Amino acid sequence: MSFVEVARIDEVPEGSMKHVEEGDAEILLAKVDGKIYAVGDRCGHMNARLSMGKLQGTTVICPLHASQFDVTTGKNVKEPVLTSIPGAEKVPELKKYSERLEKIIAPVKTYDLPTFNVKVEGETILVNIK
Numbered sequence: 667m668s669f670v671e672v673a674r675i676d677e678v679p680e681g682s683m684k685h686v687e688e689g690d691a692e693i694l695l696a697k698v699d700g701k702i703y704a705v706g707d708r709c710g711h712m713n714a715r716l717s718m719g720k721l722q723g724t725t726v727i728c729p730l731h732a733s734q735f736d737v738t739t740g741k742n743v744k745e746p747v748l749t750s751i752p753g754a755e756k757v758p759e760l761k762k763y764s765e766r767l768e769k770i771i772a773p774v775k776t777y778d779l780p781t782f783n784v785k786v787e788g789e790t791i792l793v794n795i796k
């Protein structure tokens with residue numbers, strides 16, 4: 667496959683993330699220490715859009731259940747946090763629903779993210795879509 671243009675360099679400031687799409691690929695671009703990284707922008711747990719989460723150093727934190735991934739490798743570095751619905755313990759029906767939801771989510775596996783090779787030519791970020 668070949669490299670395709672996905673963004674301008676000024677669209678990804680230091681310490682930020684950007685969601686881009688190319689064909690069927692949803693890609694998270696992140697700039698850390700002056701380098702651009704590209705990984706899949708769907709969480710390896712339950713598909714939340716990671717670029718809506720937080721970037722701390724080279725770690726992106728999922729906005730849904732807080733799984734963490736290293737944007738330099740795509741590796742899952744911390745499992746999701748599955749907590750009860752706030753206030754559920756006060757409402758019996760909600761407590762029952764919350765407990766059932768936790769049982770359903772608990773066995774869901776978290777997978778590493780796909781990674782993409784990146785190059786910058788002038789002001790343009792290019793990604794190798796596999």
Ligand code: FES
Binds near residue numbers: 732
């Ligand atoms: S969807 Fe990302 S941690 Fe659950």
